[in-house]
Amino acid sequence: MTDVPTPHSQPRRYRLVADELRRRIRAGVIPPGSLLPSEPALMAEFSVARGTVREALALLRAEGLVVTEMGRGTYARPAVPVRRLGSDRYRAELEQVRSGGLTTSFTVDRQVEWSDYSLDKEFRESPATSPVAELFGVEPGTMLLERRFVFRAHGIPQQTSTSYLLLDMVAGTPVADPANEPWPGGNTSQLHSLGYTITAIREQVRARMAVADEADVLRIPGGVPVFVITRQTYVEAKVVEVAEIVIPADRVSLDYRIDLA
Amino acid sequence: MTDVPTPHSQPRRYRLVADELRRRIRAGVIPPGSLLPSEPALMAEFSVARGTVREALALLRAEGLVVTEMGRGTYARPAVPVRRLGSDRYRAELEQVRSGGLTTSFTVDRQVEWSDYSLDKEFRESPATSPVAELFGVEPGTMLLERRFVFRAHGIPQQTSTSYLLLDMVAGTPVADPANEPWPGGNTSQLHSLGYTITAIREQVRARMAVADEADVLRIPGGVPVFVITRQTYVEAKVVEVAEIVIPADRVSLDYRIDLA
DNA sequence: CAGTGGTCTAGACCACGCT
């Protein structure tokens, strides 16, 4: 304030604070997982108002460099182990189902033990919206069983998925009963129990920033995008299931193999 | 968007403002590309301080829902036509190469006319870093031809890619000469000219926020993540090319089909 | 309890884009 003519052509203060903190993190002065100075400490060190400090931290958060934990402080983001989500998981699942093993593609994908695995579920019947109807190849309004899941490993939400099944395919069957979830063998097994052996999967992958409510459910900090996978499960030419899967993108890499021979 | 239990139960005003604006954008009340109310207008409408309005807008910006232009205002993000990037493009490319057509997977993917297509290129020889060596299945330090490309359509950068080839496979061949880029038929054709007919592709897909350099080169605003595709090109069991492709995630959806039969 | 970040206010001045 007493810095009378402080034209903004000069570096902005929150920028300087962010640059300096970024430098310290990159240089290892602030190692991954360790605490940054508190906001009051940064105010004192850089002689700026709290809002300026917070703006600097917001910038670093948006870059995915730091994470902030309520009541505790702001940390240099710890390295997250990346799990491989292989397209061969469906083949493995199919084989396990045939041999009677207990698994879902979730546990195969994430190498999580069955005992560490839990989920929230919410079933309802709903008419197909246009995009979903198109993915099924049916008329909009066709009645579906809509199932929403939140998958957790070690209590931490890892992915959400919304699965759609044609209602007249599942009505009255054990698949339509939430009490049977988690279902050993997952979707592949469920469809198998209905007399369908899946023959192909199509996945359309997009990425975008999490919206506020997803960030809440999946407990992801700023600066982390999510994968949105739209999956169609085929039995021959017929689509028997459509699912939309949301996974924080910092935890996984999607792995696809395309054979040309 | 159902509300989600959050640490805070009190009404957070900036959240309410953001939720309402998000609702209007989704409902089409504020169509893509059009202006949101100005900050003073929002202050009046919601009876909040300017800082609160700005926090709401920052949230929407981080979600990729709006973009702000200095001196002009904040806009609902204009709809970007999403192009499908199909895993069958490699098959198509292979067939076109065999029939003598002029194309690259880039033009097939993005449905861009050959005449609208341009690129920057930069070739050099470099020793394989550990991760790249591992993808090739060779010793670190093995000499490679490293080629960096920036692909443009209608003058606008669309994707960057860094391609690696084993140097002793291409040294002295036309493939190693930058003057031959853009090469009709792309990588498939180049490898074909070296006597390799590709038999499989493996793609590992990750997503993250763009770093400053990438945001600059690809001209992407905040709130847009990028896909990072690590591609291995196989001839039987041998990896003949490794590429890292960076594409802004708001422009494409990746499309994979997995046959189980 | 003390210390941390989260939210909010009310002002000020500056830089940019347009007309």
Place this chain on the structure above:
DNA sequence: GCGTGGTCTAGACCACTGT
């Protein structure tokens, strides 16, 4: 010049996490 967003200040009160 006027309206837009960008930066910054100096306070205030609240909620969460630890001892």
